[in-house]
Amino acid sequence: ADIARHFKSSKTPSGMITVFAGPSRSGKTKAAEALAVKIGLDVYRIDLAAVANKYIGETEKNLARVLERAEAKDLILFFDEAEALFGKRTEIRDAHDRYTNSDVNYLLQRIEEYPGLIILATNNKKKLDQALLRRVRFVIEFSSNSRLISC
Numbered sequence: 001a002d003i004a005r006h007f008k009s010s011k012t013p014s015g016m017i018t019v020f021a022g023p024s025r026s027g028k029t030k031a032a033e034a035l036a037v038k039i040g041l042d043v044y045r046i047d048l049a050a051v052a053n054k055y056i057g058e059t060e061k062n063l064a065r066v067l068e069r070a071e072a073k074d075l076i077l078f079f080d081e082a083e084a085l086f087g088k089r090t091e092i093r094d095a096h097d098r099y100t101n102s103d104v105n106y107l108l109q110r111i112e113e114y115p116g117l118i119i120l121a122t123n124n125k126k127k128l129d130q131a132l133l134r135r136v137r138f139v140i141e142f143s144s145n146s147r148l149i150s151c
Helices: 001-010 027-039 057-074 096-114 130-135
Strands: 016-021 043-046 076-081 117-122 138-141
Touching: 001 138, 016 027, 016 130, 027 043, 027 076, 027 117, 043 057, 057 076, 057 096, 057 117
Parallel strands: 016 117, 016 138, 043 076, 076 117
Antiparallel strands: none
């Protein structure tokens, strides 16, 4: 209820990033869908396989396209297994590490600029980048026996 109320009443041009953390099959996706109904928006589930790319610069381009489409349609973005895209940055040992960290920096900047609601679902919150967690407005913890009561 707090997320829906806060999002509906927000007067800021920037959006809101929320983390749903908990084990698989704990209701994170269902909660995102219920929240979308409460707010009156559709959920766009980001397919990480379609966004992430091994070639330098391609992940950024793919995410930019997704965000532009979602922004035009006023959608809630739902990143399942968010740690795959927004994982902790590594110590730079080679050029690959530098580009991987650059990808995370770019992703953080882009999602921070998204004007709508972003839900990052993760099985392990500790794997998410600390800079990302500083930008998060709400963290909702789910357990294996979580039940959705209301939004």
